[in-house]
Amino acid sequence: MKYVVLSFDDGRKDFYQYALPILKKYNLTATLNVIADYVGREDLPNFATAGHACMNRNEILESEKFGIEIANHAADHSNRVDAIIRGQENLNCLLGGDRCFGFASPLSEISKENFSAYQPLCITNKIAYIRSGNQLRRDGKFHLLLYILYRITKSSYFFYWYNWRNYIDLHKKDYKQGIFPSVTCNAETRKCDIIHFIKQMNDNQAVILMFHSILPEGSSNWLADKWCNSTADFEGICSFLAESANMKVVTNMQLREIMQ
Numbered sequence: 001m002k003y004v005v006l007s008f009d010d011g012r013k014d015f016y017q018y019a020l021p022i023l024k025k026y027n028l029t030a031t032l033n034v035i036a037d038y039v040g041r042e043d044l045p046n047f048a049t050a051g052h053a054c055m056n057r058n059e060i061l062e063s064e065k066f067g068i069e070i071a072n073h074a075a076d077h078s079n080r081v082d083a084i085i086r087g088q089e090n091l092n093c094l095l096g097g098d099r100c101f102g103f104a105s106p107l108s109e110i111s112k113e114n115f116s117a118y119q120p121l122c123i124t125n126k127i128a129y130i131r132s133g134n135q136l137r138r139d140g141k142f143h144l145l146l147y148i149l150y151r152i153t154k155s156s157y158f159f160y161w162y163n164w165r166n167y168i169d170l171h172k173k174d175y176k177q178g179i180f181p182s183v184t185c186n187a188e189t190r191k192c193d194i195i196h197f198i199k200q201m202n203d204n205q206a207v208i209l210m211f212h213s214i215l216p217e218g219s220s221n222w223l224a225d226k227w228c229n230s231t232a233d234f235e236g237i238c239s240f241l242a243e244s245a246n247m248k249v250v251t252n253m254q255l256r257e258i259m260q
Contacts, residue, residue: 036090
């Protein structure tokens with residue numbers, strides 16, 4: 001079996017408006033990484049594709065009721081330890097109870113190289129895992145070249161070679177420590193690139209796809225920044241996943257449990 005996680009950063013309003021209905025249509029789950037201080041706000045300048053708005057509490061609760069995992073994206077979209085802890089506390093207040101949440105690193109600043117500084121949080125503050133992602137400023141010249149070649153050629157093969165190291169081997173001890181890579185998906189990423197990449201996975205591997213905004217092409221906020229994918233592309237990806245017999249869509253938390 002191969003596993004795919006659909007991970008959405010920030011808790012943007014468009015997740016509830018556009019992504020969630022598509023997930024419901026294909027009966028797929030996802031992980032929603034919420035910035036606790038931003039819940040219900042509509043004045044966020046950095047979230048242009050989302051119309052500067054984040055989901056409110058009721059929308060988050062409705063998403064969770066459907067089976068969406070709610071995870072921590074820090075209280076203020078930073079990687080400070082105090083902001084991570086406060087994000088955990090605020091999500092517990094928002095959702096009720098005393099839960100164990102996963103944490104998605106804003107700007108993917110936490111990586112294998114500095115994970116040890118954050119690892120105690122996974123024990124003392126009930127953080128189940130930390131999800132990171134691509135980051136060109138630390139990827140090195142070779143991966144920068146692959147990225148540039150992908151941008152120039154629009155070849156799914158260069159997309160694969162740039163991202164292949166983000167496959168997660170379910171039996172590899174490095175990932176069992178609780179740090180997960182992911183593949184960044186934005187306006188530069190085509191549906192065919194993502195599907196080609198998923199198809200190259202081996203059994204007992206997983207991939208986390210990191211999205212932000214999902215919008216109809218031509219809508220008022222489309223391409224307000226690069227952090228968006230079209231509803232048509234996202235539905236195409238969901239349709240492919242739903243029809244694949246050897247593919248299972250899980251949440252980050254479920255992936256963590258599979259690896260235990």
